[in-house]
Amino acid sequence: MTNLERKHWIRALTAHPASVLNALADELASEFDVKLKSLPQAGLGLLTLTDGAFHEPYYLGEFPLSSCSVELSMADGRTAAGGAHVMADDADLARALAILDAVVAARLPGWERVSAQIDAGAAIRAEEDRRRRAMLAATRVDFAMLNNAENDDDEG
Amino acid sequence: MSYVAIKGGGRAIAGAAAVTEFLRTEEGLSETLAEPLGIDAILHQLRHLVDRVVSEGGVYHPKFAALAIKQSLGDTLEAAFALRAWRSTRPRLLATPPLDxxxxxxxxxxxxxxxxxxxxxxxxxxxxxxxxxxxMELMDESPDAFRAVARAWLDSCPEARLPxxxxxxxxxxxxxxxxxxxxxxxxxxxxxxxxxxxxxxxxxxxxxxxxxxxxxxxxxxxxxxxxxxxxxxxxxxxxxxxxxxxxxxxxxxxxxxxxxxxxxxxxxxxxxxxxxxxxxxxxxxxxxxxxxxxxxxxxxxxxxxxxxxxxxxxxxxxxxxxxxxxxxxxxxxxxxxxFASHYKMPHYVTFQSDLDRLRTTQQKSGEPA
Known part of the structure; x- marks a missing residue:
């Protein structure tokens, strides 16, 4: 079982191509009765930021958003709820992620495969984060090294 | 303000779109093996252009912004317009809580x-x-050299311990x-x-x-x-x-x-x-x-x-x-x-009115029409 908390699964899974996630979800879903608790839909989300000066909310802009909630039922009576919001213009992807979410959360058959994809995706994200940190580390600058005379010359 | 709707001219309008598309693809006529501009290439190599369009379009969809840049031949205003037109077709699902x-x-x-x-x-x-x-070395950058740059940079980076x-x-x-x-x-x-x-x-x-x-x-x-x-x-x-x-x-x-x-x-x-x-x-x-x-x-x-x-x-x-x-x-x-572009649209009625008034004014002031 992945060590990642549920709130990190979407970021990890979406490191993989949508086609991979859709195929896995379709394959696993063939074992369950999939009931849509909320229809897969694609639209927009509105991004609310807290401004850095006075900490007041404002809208920076919009972003593509898809969402879906499902309930999976097995022949033995077990059920599991799953859901997903994902920053994508792809309702099928949201449905797939909701199914995968439910499968792992309830450890339904096939959860190990999803869990492995979560861990693999987390590794991809970790590499992205490493590259970003490298951009920072490679360009760290210590302006305190400037002596006062140089600093005065440099000021605009 | 008013202006007449365009009647007729449908063939010319379709022709204008075809000419624009011809210019976009004209490189394909050359002897060299021309390739269309890939969306990923725009996303990565023209990233500041994409950034402008997502920002001015008001929708963070870099891939569609790259598409808009491609179809508008790099015109950021047209690209932002296309992105906003797309967003107007999408339902608003929800707003995030205020993010820090x-x-x-x-x-x-x-x-x-x-x-x-x-x-x-x-x-x-x-x-x-x-x-x-x-x-000048980028004028004729080879694919091999292009691929080597990022790899070399990554390999040279030490592991960074940063928060x-x-x-x-x-x-x-x-x-x-x-x-x-x-x-x-x-x-x-x-x-x-x-x-x-x-x-x-x-x-x-x-x-x-x-x-x-x-x-x-x-x-x-x-x-x-x-x-x-x-x-x-x-x-x-x-x-x-x-x-x-x-x-x-x-x-x-x-x-x-x-x-x-x-x-x-x-x-x-x-x-x-x-x-x-x-x-x-x-x-x-x-x-x-x-x-x-x-x-x-x-x-x-x-x-x-x-x-x-x-x-x-x-x-x-x-x-x-x-x-x-x-x-x-x-x-x-x-x-x-x-607003600036609308001035290119037919204003025949309003301008005819301006012409009539000027001629009348000139006649009244005794000047030759």
């Missing part, structure tokens, strides 16, 4: 106010210190009592996509309008303030560029869950200090700017104008950049390009 930019995964962070800031300064990707000389987030410079100044306190206002922000700007408008409307403003327009008005038609005199307390996790409640658990991330540029400026009307000690004034994508000129311009508009809203505008109506109604690229 201190959680951004930074790739750049600088301050011009202090040599040292908590967490340190990191230049990241910037042309600030580069010589503006043409790099995931960094404190804000403004927070340190505020803790010293040098800045006004946060307002703590939590009322719903103004949604410029749903509500018209009827003045006076709240600051959240100004911030949202400037966040999707056209970069050059915002810069021009801010520049007027910098040059003398204003007195903000900003110091950049902090400018940061990074990826902000977009958090939404999980549909089942309700727990904040990362659904994606957006690249954001954010700038906080400290400006001239002023006395406290309530008799408290004087404090610096502050301005704030942010936009989708990596666009520092836009974020700085917005921060300056935020401060200028705060002053104008409080004391009345002393110059154009302090006038909310002047600034906010003239910085939107799609609005302004639409």
């Amino acid at each position: 930019t201190s959680r951004m995964r930074l790739i750049r962070r600088i301050s011009s106010a202090f040599k040292e800031i908590p967490g340190g300064q990191m230049l990241g990707p910037t042309p600030d210190y580069a010589l503006r000389l043409l790099r 995931d987030s960094f404190p804000k410079v403004l927070d340190a100044l505020r803790a010293e009592g040098l800045l006004p306190p946060v307002t703590g206002r939590t009322q719903a922000a103004f949604d410029i996509t749903r509500e018209p700007l009827v003045f006076p408008v709240p600051r959240s409307a100004a911030l949202a309008t400037m966040a999707r403003a056209e970069t050059g327009s915002l810069l021009a008005v801010a520049y007027s303030n910098m040059r003398g038609y204003g007195d903000v005199h900003p110091t950049v307390a902090e400018l940061r560029v990074g990826y902000l996790p977009v958090m939404l409640p999980h549909p089942i658990t309700g727990e904040p869950t990362e659904v994606g991330e957006v690249l954001v540029t954010e700038c906080e400026v400290v400006a001239m200090y002023e006395a406290d009307d309530a008799g408290g000690k004087p404090m610096f004034t502050i301005g704030y700017g942010a936009c989708f994508g990596h666009n520092e000129v836009k974020a700085i311009s917005m921060a300056i104008l935020d401060r200028a508009l705060q002053k104008g809203m409080k004391d009345g505008p002393g110059n154009p950049s302090e006038d909310p109506e002047f600034v906010l109604l003239h910085v939107d690229g799609v609005d302004s390009m639409g």
Whole structure:
């Protein structure tokens, strides 16, 4: 079982191509009765930021958003709820992620495969984060090294 | 204002679209093996162009922004227009809770106010210190050389032990009592996509309008303030560029869950200090700017104008950049390009009316018609 908390699964899974996630979800879903608790839909989300000066909310802009909630039922009576919001213009992807979410959360058959994809995706994200940190580390600058005379010359 | 609708001319209009498409693909006539511009190539190699379009289009969809750039042959105004047209076809599903930019995964962070800031300064990707000389070696860059550059850079990077987030410079100044306190206002922000700007408008409307403003327009008005038609005199307390996790409640658990991330540029400026009307000690004034994508000129311009508009809203505008109506109604690229472009449309009726009136006026004044 992945060590990642549920709130990190979407970021990890979406490191993989949508086609991979859709195929896995379709394959696993063939074992369950999939009931849509909320229809897969694609639209927009509105991004609310807290401004850095006075900490007041404002809208920076919009972003593509898809969402879906499902309930999976097995022949033995077990059920599991799953859901997903994902920053994508792809309702099928949201449905797939909701199914995968439910499968792992309830450890339904096939959860190990999803869990492995979560861990693999987390590794991809970790590499992205490493590259970003490298951009920072490679360009760290210590302006305190400037002596006062140089600093005065440099000021605009 | 009125103008006649176009009747006929359908063949010419279709022909104009075909000619434009011909120009886009004309390279294919050459002997060399021409390839269409790939969306991924635009996304990565023209990333600042994409950043402008997501910002000015008001929708963080880099892939569609790249598509819009491709179909508009690189015209940023047309591309932003296409992106906005797309967004107008999509339903609004929900809004995020207010997100805190201190959680951004930074790739750049600088301050011009202090040599040292908590967490340190990191230049990241910037042309600030580069010589503006043409790099002739890129004229004929081989695919092998192209691929080798990124690999070599990555291989040369040591493992970096850095925190995931960094404190804000403004927070340190505020803790010293040098800045006004946060307002703590939590009322719903103004949604410029749903509500018209009827003045006076709240600051959240100004911030949202400037966040999707056209970069050059915002810069021009801010520049007027910098040059003398204003007195903000900003110091950049902090400018940061990074990826902000977009958090939404999980549909089942309700727990904040990362659904994606957006690249954001954010700038906080400290400006001239002023006395406290309530008799408290004087404090610096502050301005704030942010936009989708990596666009520092836009974020700085917005921060300056935020401060200028705060002053104008409080004391009345002393110059154009302090006038909310002047600034906010003239910085939107799609609005302004639409108005400019509409002059190309047939105005036969209105101009005929102008002609008639001029001829009549000339006859009445005794001049030859």
